[in-house]
Amino acid sequence: MSDRHNPEKIAGRHFATKLLHFGAEIDEQTGASSAPIYQASTFHQADIMNPPHHDYSRSGNPTREALENYIALLEGGTRGFAFASGMAAISTAFMLLSAGDHVIVTEDVYGGTYRLLTAVLTRFNIETTFVDMTDFDQVKDAIKPNTKAVFMETPSNPTLKITDIARVTGWAKDNGLLTMLDNTFMTPYHQRPFELGVDIVLHSATKFLSGHSDVLAGLAVTNDEALGRRLYQLQNGLGAVLSAHESWLLMRGMKTLQARMEHSERSARRLAEWLSEHPEVTQVFYPGLADHPGRDIHEKQSKGYGAVVSFDVGSGEKAASLLSRVQLPLVAVSLGAVESILSYPAKMSHAAMPREVRYERGITDGLVRYSVGLEAIEDLINDLDAALRG
């Protein structure tokens, strides 16, 4: 191992440095400036009595492994696992549970996770209680004799509610419960869940980590050796792994994570402040706003507020008019990209939810979600102003 590949080289360095010097930034064999794409399903076994480290790409691929070590380093975990999508990562992690188990979940969890829990895992007799995790009493009251895990998502989507992570994990540990957290919105740049006691961190890497709306990927990370072995068994057993090519693309995107997050977050803060003063906007949801009810807790556990701002324009007609008039953001499902993305939860992510349930959760017909990209914020604001004023 050359000096360049010595893990000591990155120990104690800043996050921004780790993003570029993560162990696989230089190919050991050739000195190439990026990890090679090992486009191979299987590996020649020269000595059958001594099987090589890699034998089959579902079980392990060197390019995917570089990515898995990369996310483990960034989250401060010990093992990472890459999957074909965020939902593949999340559903694989839920396979740690068994029939008869019960799990407590953030009520405004990502729509795909909600669907997995209510339409798929129910058939395996895995039971879920959804609670408003901003209210710790609701979490405590949900425990039952068969409760095995707590699944958090903070800030939640799309109303950006905040869960006190350390409070939940402290209680979960006392009760022998596994804790999982979907860290998609914050990324390890803003929020490091292991430092707050979480056991498994999950990502839709489709969003900020890849950052360019061109990769679908999911990641799971743990800092516990036994959990790592179990997750590996599930990754290999279920087989929803990320391809070598997508692994490479994701690493390429991740190198600029901090630069992108810093820029987008600065813009998101300006956008949220500007929207709060706008006559056509009835409510703004952003943990960075002074009147956000979860702001203090969020500041305790995260380094920034993220790049997603949700706001209410008062009615479905006004939202439709806004969506048809904006010139700059992509009007689409998804978030976390170099280009701004404007989504309409009522007809996109939360279309399957009954209207009353949607309204109870603050997801009104007038609510839109703005994922701020890297455009000049002045242009984004002018564009939005023109679209809002009609």
Ligand SMILES: *Cc1c(COP(=O)(O)O)cnc(C)c1O
């Ligand atoms: C998009 C998303 C997911 C699902 O990820 P896919 O890559 O689309 O499968 C999970 N959680 C959150 C918070 C998301 O935004």
